[in-house]
Structure formats: structure tokens, C-alpha cells
Amino acid sequence: MNVLAVTAHPDDAEIFMYGLLSIFKKKQNNIDVIIATDGSAGGAQKGQALAKTRANESIKGLNKLTKPIFLNHPDGRLFDDANIFDSLSDCVEKINPDVVITHSPYDYHTDHRTLSKLTVEIIDFRCPILFCDTLMGLNFTPEFFIDVTSEFEEKRKAILNHKSQNPTRFVNAIEINNKFRAAQCNAPLGKYAEAYKTHKSFPYFNVSKIIPNLMTIKPFNVVYKNNNSLI
């Protein structure tokens, strides 16, 4: 399959979807990652020098998966960039994806929300779309939990390549998120999960058929010793 990640900023693929992309890669799928903005607003010294630094950080962060495709639209301004629709459409046309992973339409970041909505319009009925989790799960109710325990150390290292972003804070945040998502499945301590949901317009297709490493969800049945009541 051609797996296409459509992301807004140079570190998004590593933070939000690295585990699933890595599993897809190890199962012999082709991975492409589009980075829509140049990342020039994400740091203390904003501008083109930062954009160049961040592009190099992405190339290192994703080097086990693919060479990223940079669209270089202005960071933080996707909502009023008239050119993004055409550049993203052209890329999608060339890649011809079988599944697309992008941000949630209810994400906390304006570029993430804008790109998510554009991706839905451009993909249309072409293939299924998966929405990735938000940074701390805000406004996100998962549909699928992917066991990324085996990928988590590689994911941590991939994020740490983004040195210009003080990346430890993102590693810490996503470690909490991925442990929490595993805990929602009642998985044992030490497990990590990434959470996803589908865009519902793709008809007549069971998306779970193409998603690897689905985590088993075990019910919580906690028995109190004193009164045997269940919670």
C-alpha cells in the first residue's frame, strides 16, 4: 500500500503518528510524509534560517521511514494561503495513496485543523482517512488503538532530532499520551498505544482490515474485597 501522512509542521509525523508509520513500513508498505509548512514560526529565532534547520531535523527524524516532501507554505498561516490546495492536490495525485493519515479536524492548532479539512476535501472518496490523536488527547475520542510498544524507543529518538524545538517536552507529553491510550485498553504497564479515528465519509469499507497492531481492549472489572461490588 501507499501510506501517505499529511502533516502541518516538521515534527508532527514523529510526535503524532511515528509508531503507526513505522509499523506500516516494517510491513513493506511505501511511506510518504508531506510537511505542509516551513516551520519558520516554531522557535525563538523565527525565519528562513529556522526553516532550513527544521527541514534538516525532519530529514533526520524520518530517515528510517522516508524522505519527507516539503511544501514550504508559511508556518501558522495555512488558513489564508490560497496556494495550499493546489500544491497538496498535486502531491496526492502523484502519490496515489491507499490510506491517508492526517491531523484531527478538532486539533488545538490552527494549521493542523486547516490541513485536516483540506485533506478531507482533496482525498474525497479516493481512499480512507485516519485522524491522529491530539497532543494531550484534547477533543479526541479514539476509535482505534495501535500497539506501538515495539516502536516507542525509535519514536522517542526520532522526536529528539528536532533540537530546535526543545524536543524533550514533546517526548514527555507523547509518552504520557501513549501510555494513557494503552491504559484505556487496560493494557499492562509498560505498553504504549497511538490512538486514531476514521473520517466517516469513505463508504463500505472496514478500515480496521488495513490497520496493523490493533491493541486488544480488555474490560475493567475491579472487585472490592469488602463488598464484592463492581466498578
Ligand SMILES: [Zn+2]
Ligand atoms: Zn504541528
